[in-house]
Amino acid sequence: MPAGTPENWIVGRAPEGETDMTYCLGILLPEGLVLASDSRTNAGVDQIATVRKLAILENPDKAVIALMSAGNLATTQTVVTTLKQAAGTGTPDRDLFLHNSMFDVAQTVGGLLRRILERDGPYVERFGDPNGTFLLAGQIRGEPPRLFQVYSAGNFVEATPRNHYLQIGETKYGKPILDRALRFDNGLARAAKLALISFDATIRSNLSVGPPIDVLCYQTDSFSTRNLIKYKNSDPYFTELKQRYSDGIQATVDAIPEPRLCPEG
Amino acid sequence: MPAGTPENWIVGRAPEGETDMTYCLGILLPEGLVLASDSRTNAGVDQIATVRKLAILENPDKAVIALMSAGNLATTQTVVTTLKQAAGTGTPDRDLFLHNSMFDVAQTVGGLLRRILERDGPYVERFGDPNGTFLLAGQIRGEPPRLFQVYSAGNFVEATPRNHYLQIGETKYGKPILDRALRFDNGLARAAKLALISFDATIRSNLSVGPPIDVLCYQTDSFSTRNLIKYKNSDPYFTELKQRYSDGIQATVDAIPEPRLCPEG
Numbered sequence: 001m002p003a004g005t006p007e008n009w010i011v012g013r014a015p016e017g018e019t020d021m022t023y024c025l026g027i028l029l030p031e032g033l034v035l036a037s038d039s040r041t042n043a044g045v046d047q048i049a050t051v052r053k054l055a056i057l058e059n060p061d062k063a064v065i066a067l068m069s070a071g072n073l074a075t076t077q078t079v080v081t082t083l084k085q086a087a088g089t090g091t092p093d094r095d096l097f098l099h100n101s102m103f104d105v106a107q108t109v110g111g112l113l114r115r116i117l118e119r120d121g122p123y124v125e126r127f128g129d130p131n132g133t134f135l136l137a138g139q140i141r142g143e144p145p146r147l148f149q150v151y152s153a154g155n156f157v158e159a160t161p162r163n164h165y166l167q168i169g170e171t172k173y174g175k176p177i178l179d180r181a182l183r184f185d186n187g188l189a190r191a192a193k194l195a196l197i198s199f200d201a202t203i204r205s206n207l208s209v210g211p212p213i214d215v216l217c218y219q220t221d222s223f224s225t226r227n228l229i230k231y232k233n234s235d236p237y238f239t240e241l242k243q244r245y246s247d248g249i250q251a252t253v254d255a256i257p258e259p260r261l262c263p264e265g
Numbered sequence: 266m267p268a269g270t271p272e273n274w275i276v277g278r279a280p281e282g283e284t285d286m287t288y289c290l291g292i293l294l295p296e297g298l299v300l301a302s303d304s305r306t307n308a309g310v311d312q313i314a315t316v317r318k319l320a321i322l323e324n325p326d327k328a329v330i331a332l333m334s335a336g337n338l339a340t341t342q343t344v345v346t347t348l349k350q351a352a353g354t355g356t357p358d359r360d361l362f363l364h365n366s367m368f369d370v371a372q373t374v375g376g377l378l379r380r381i382l383e384r385d386g387p388y389v390e391r392f393g394d395p396n397g398t399f400l401l402a403g404q405i406r407g408e409p410p411r412l413f414q415v416y417s418a419g420n421f422v423e424a425t426p427r428n429h430y431l432q433i434g435e436t437k438y439g440k441p442i443l444d445r446a447l448r449f450d451n452g453l454a455r456a457a458k459l460a461l462i463s464f465d466a467t468i469r470s471n472l473s474v475g476p477p478i479d480v481l482c483y484q485t486d487s488f489s490t491r492n493l494i495k496y497k498n499s500d501p502y503f504t505e506l507k508q509r510y511s512d513g514i515q516a517t518v519d520a521i522p523e524p525r526l527c528p529e530g
Contacts, residue, residue, distance in 0.1 A: 172437030176466040180511060181518045189523035197518070201441040217526050227526045237524055244521045246445060252513025253446045253462070256506055258454035261482050261492045 022169030023202050023209045024054075024068035026135040027191045028147040028159040029184065033137050033218040034191040037068045038199060038209050054214045054228075055080050057087050059097045061223050063140045065105060066216060070169040071132030071152065072124065078116050079109065079132070102146040106136055106156045114154035133168050138218070145220055173205040174198030188217040188227075193241065196231065200242050211238070287434035288467050288474050289319075289333035291400040292456045293412040293424040294449065298402050298483040299456040302333045303464060303474050319479045319493075320345050322352050324362045326488050328405045330370060331481060335434040336397030336417065337389065343381050344374065344397070367411040371401055371421045379419035398433050403483070410485055438470040439463030453482040453492075458506065461496065465507050476503070 027034040037054045057065045067083070069076035086094030094112065099105050117130055124130035131152035139145040147159035149166045159166050164184045167175065175198070182194050192215055202209045210233075217227040231238040292299040302319045318341075322330045332348070334341035351359035359377065364370050382395055389395035396417035404410040412424035414431045424431050429449045432440065440463070447459045457480055467474045475498075482492040496503040 172470070173441050175470045176438050176441065177514070177518075179469050180514050187523075189526055192526075193521060193523050194518065196524070197521075204444050205437070205440045215524075217524075219526075229524070237522075241521055245517060248513065248517025248520065249442070249445050252510060252517065253442075253459065255513065256458060256462075256509045257502075258452075258458050259461070259480075259482075259494070259502055261454055261457075261484075 022070040023171065023174060023199065024070060024135050024168045025165065025174065025178075025195055025198060026068065026137050026147045026149075026159065026167075027165045027182065027195065028137075028145065028161075029164070029186060029188060029191055030220075031188050032220040032222070033066075033139075033145045033147060033216070034188055034195055035066050035068060035135070035137055035216040035218070036192075036195040036199060037214050038203070039212050039214075053080075054216065055084070056216065056225055056228070057084065057096060057138075058223075058225060059088070061141070063097060063138065064218060064223055064225060065096055065102075065138035065140075066136070066218075067109070068135040068137075068168065069132055070134075072128070072130050073132075074124070075113070075116060075120065075130055076132035076134070078120070079113050079134070082112060082116075083109070100140060101143060102136070102138060102140055102148065103158075105138070105140070106148040106150060106158075109134060109136055110150050110154035110156050113150060113152070117152065117154075135166055135168055139220065139223070141223070145218060170202055170206055170209050174202040177201055188219060192217050196238060196241055197245050200238075200245065213238075287335040288436065288439060288464065289335060289400050289433045290430065290439070290443075290460055290463060291333065291402050291412045291414075291424065291432075292430045292447065292460065293402075293410065293426075294429070294451060294453060294456055295485075296453045297485040297487070298331075298404075298410045298412060298481070299453055299460055300331050300333060300400070300402055300481045300483070301457075301460040301464060302479050303468070304477050304479075318345075319481065320349070321481065321490055321493070322349065322361060322403075323488075323490060324353070326406070328362060328403065329483060329488055329490060330361055330367075330403035330405075331401070331483075332374070333400040333402075333433065334397055335399075337393070337395050339389070340378070340381060340385065340395055341397035341399070343385070344378050344399070347377060347381075348374070365405060366408060367401070367403060367405055367413065368423075370403070370405070371413040371415060371423070374399060374401055375415050375419035375421050378415060378417070382417065382419075400431055400433055404485065404488070406488070410483060435467055435471055435474050439467040442466055453484060457482050461503060461506055462510050465503075465510065478503075 024037040055067045067080055083096055088097050089095050096105050121130040133152055134150040136150055137147040148156045150156040161184045165178055177197050199213050212230045212232045215229050289302040320332045332345055348361055353362050354360050361370050386395040398417055399415040401415055402412040413421045415421040426449045430443055442462050464478050477495045477497045480494050
């Protein structure tokens, strides 16, 4: 199967209509990358739909490039579909497989996003926000795995060992557990566990973010997506994780002494 | 000391300039109210300063009324100072001590906020957002304690046993712990403990929210503010709570099995 065909793309889509927000998380580790996104979703008005998805472009044994998106669905889908169609065709400014560095991939994604927003934005703005953002992650042979956040302006930032996770969408509910427990030297499996706890916190506090959750654990130099797992709400592991985490929080809270209050007169 | 004098007001203010965001939390319980706010803060430009504070108006043995505010400092200060000056003077639409119900207090606060925004808003808008919001809580003799959120539009919602806590400002980081562990039948001390954990989560994830944290535990029918405690970062109880919660989270995460990954070829 040639690189760049639709079959090389795994688009993390769930049944529609259940939610209207997005949460995507990318974690950079020495062992590789953990990428997680909740399920695809539509807002009420299709022009301003908020969507999250995990799209993966594989060039066998040479590159694994993943895009997670939030924001205007028409904008982000146009970017992703254009990149998908161009992969392996040699088209400049579109074919991500032409690049030898994820930095160049980020520039191409940002540039394409700019052009699409320049073209479509003025028509869309009177109906809603045309903007979209991406988490871009992956590895090209010759480099370590890298992780970027591409803004609507087409510029981007890269994760580093000191700032080793990036989020887009509904980011805040799931941030405290990452700040408390995630370290750069964590292994892939521990980071995936923390990613699922982060999603659980988000789902509990925002009904509009919902499972299933797609989690890709990418091991450095594997050039493989075999560890792409879709966690449904009923998944036995996800269910056990949620229960044990909830029980642990309750026990922790119960064990902390309460502040002393003055008796009221 | 007559009601309505400045001495009757306890304004939760910390040294300025350390932070630039706000988080205020109000919890309604059968035993009373727990109200918490982080310390006062200024944004870079004073017209659009974001501030949080806890102001308490006491009418001895008759009413305890607390206001916590977020948003434009000039707007919220004008509302609070106007109400402070009017307390006990008998001025219609301003003197909160005229009311026999917190519902009427909420209408007066919302109405005053509307008038101030109508008067000042057009002048302020070209410099920044003139809006402000309040958590309004307290008890008037003859009623149980009540808790409201007053929006910039001057309308408001009331907490209920099924929706028994309200937040303003930087609300999301501190919400998951409340959703997991806070119940309507909790006592004041347990709710205060959870409020402090909620603030700790917010402070860890957003450097712009900072201690000290003012916490008022108001016991139903006490008409007393003796349980107003300012928790500095170095407070021994707050320090122990943070450490024990952090250790408990770490132990909980460590005890949860990690997801099984396929070995990479």
